[in-house]
Amino acid sequence: MKKALITGANKGIGFETAKQLLQKGFYVYLGSRNLKKGLEAVEQLRSEGLTHVEVVELDVTDENSVKTARETISKKTEALDVLINNAGINGGSPYTALESSSDQLMTTFDTNVFGVARVTRAFMDLLRKSPQPRIVNVSTSVGSLSLQSDPNWAAYEYAKYAVYGASKAALNMYTIHLAYELRETTFKVNAVCPGYTSTDFTFHHGREVEVAGNRIVKYAFIDQDGPTGKFFSEETNPETGEIPW
Template sequence: MKTALITGANKSIGFEVAQQLLQAGYYVYLGSRDSEKGEQAVAKFKSQGLDQVEVIQIDVSNSATIHTARVELGNKITSLDVLINNAGIRGEGDPSASFITPKAIRDVFNTNFFGTIEMTQAFLDLLRASDAPRIVNVTSGLTSLTLHSDPNWKYYKFKGAAYGPSKTALNAYTIALAFELRDTPFKINAVDPGYTATDFNQHQGTGTVEDAAARIVKYATIGQDGPTGGFFSDDNNPETGVSPW
């Protein structure tokens, strides 16, 4: 049975990703910053007969919890097939470039960028032990510098100095890691789930969590002939799914 670890999986898109992977026959380790909320999520799955799931307490902004989670998971399995770096925050306060505080930017980067790097490096040895390791870094359509420079883009006015840039940096890390591991079985991609109605945006998004999760699961389960080092967004490019950087 293939295994998957998903951060921020106790609700919203992460929860739906876990559900779709469970339905596909994966054993899911549900990463949750709050272990009680994680257990509640697991209970929901088990009430549906989806019992190949358990909680791993992880706060990606806290190095100690990442280390503890790695030790805990290493005591359970010898290889990991899929890592989905889903956990992320929008940040607090005015996001405009002239008013946002450096601390606010650091807080967002600590979770969305540095936390993802720590997660990836901590679990890389377990992933290397898989025959077909997959890493999906959940990004945003708002990270495209090309589109942010196009006044005709539908999200042209949606600019900020913290969330978007943190995910743009994550895209750059995705490219670097995929290149480093290009001659291995790894497939590593950045995937935009789309503008989805969740707590993250006060349910203002236009997409569903089911569709958002399906986009992520697609790249978490791609075959060996699939892409690596790509940035995929159906929202930015509905025809091919390939987003400009």
């Protein structure tokens, strides 16, 4: 049975992604910063007959928490097949470049960029033991420099979140470098935008969470002929999914 770790998986897109992986036969380590909420999420999944799941307390902004989570999982499995770096924050308001504070930037980057790097580095040895490891970094089209600077982009006028967008653009660059450094291995590393989804993150505006989960899960299942080091948003490009950095 393949094993997956999903960060920020006690609710929203992370929770739905966990559900879909469980339905496809995975064993899921459900990462949750709040243990109580994580346990509640696991109980909900088990009530639906999805039993191959357990919560792992994991705060991506805390080095000790990440280390402890890695030690916990390593006692339960020799290999990790999929890492989905889903945990993220929107940075809060004010959203503009001129008004947002340095504290906003630091806090948002700590979760959306540094947190991804912490978790990826901590679990790399377990991922290397999988025959076909997959890393999916949950990004957003808002983090595309090309789209953000294109007046013809459909979301040009309203998708302006300076702090959040900057953090996701940085995550995209991290994804490119990670894929490059792993290019001679069986790893596949990609950035995936789940689209505008109805969750707490968007104040419950947007598409159904099932659509977002499916978009992420797709890249956990790509074969050895599949892409790596790419940026995908099926909402932005329904034909091939790939969008410019």
